[in-house]
Amino acid sequence: MAETENRPPVRVVQAHANHGVVHVDGQARKIHFPRRLARPLAGDWVHIDSQGTLEKTVPRTNSFGRGDGRGRFRAIAANIDRALIVIAPEPAPSADLLHRYLAACLIRGIKPVVVVNKNDLERPAQPPFSELEALRQLGHEIVETCCLPRPDIDALKPLAESGTTLFSGQSGVGKTSLLNALVPDLDLRTSELSRVTGKGRHTTTTASAYPYHDNAWLIDTPGVWEYSLWAMPLHELQRGFPEFHKAPKCRFRDCSHRSEPGCGVAAAVDSGLVAQFRHQAWIRLLDEQNRLARSHS
DSSP, X not given: XXXXXXXXXXEEEEEOSSEEEEEETXXXXXXXXXXXXXXXOBTOEEEEOTTSBEEEEOOOSOEEEEEOTXXXXXXXXXXOSEEEEEEOSTTOOOTTHHXXXXXXXXXXXXXXXXXXXXXXXXXXXXXXXXXXXXXHHTTOEEEEOBXXXXXBOTTTHHHHTSEEEEEEEBTTSSHHHHHHXXXXXXXXXXXXXHHHHOSOSOOTTSOEEEEETTTEEEEXXXXXXXXXXXXXXXXXXXXXOGGGGGSOOXXXXXXXXXXXXXXXXHHHHXXXXXXXXXXXXXXXXXXXXXXXHHHXX
């Protein structure tokens, strides 16, 4: 172990059941995960021995994931600096998809960035598109991109040039097109990973990390039809709504900010200090949490 830890850690590019791929000296290398160790994630930094076996995973700064069918958090990638939440007019997202993503990133200690792709198309006059300017005023970063007829990703490039950037969003919004515009040889890199793992080219259920420039990484995640949160305590969900901290103190410590007497958040909504659409999103996500609690109690 001492000899292994003297070597610098390497980054996990893909993780499967008992094996994965790491990036070593510019090359993809297959590694084995022993049963006695927890499986690492794409984006993890790990130590491996000379035989290509996982020895140790470096403690994570954070992890990104989603809720599964039983309301549990399922991590899919680790050590993320920013998450690009890609939305587009087609297919248009549900009213709460963006709020779920924003909350998940803030709860997990990841900076969210909203990317409005296909900006050549007319936007629906409905949430979340009608809420974007208000979200910008709340401090959320929002950039616009387009991949057709020619790529327009100038606003995206500076974000991806440092740290680790994760791509997330619905299927069909153009995540792959954006990645291809940033990394012209992405198909070659994906094919290389497929050869190393022995799996098919389309690993749709697996996050994949790609080195980008000198000290930057891009992590692609599978597209989803709908993004779900996981069951969590009230105070944890509230971390996804930092503007509530501007509100006066509530009368009750366990206030759910719904309709309790003396609720500071409700008062802040009435006074315009907290946006009404954000409070409505909170109520819907709170109802969702209550359903999760009832179905798995």
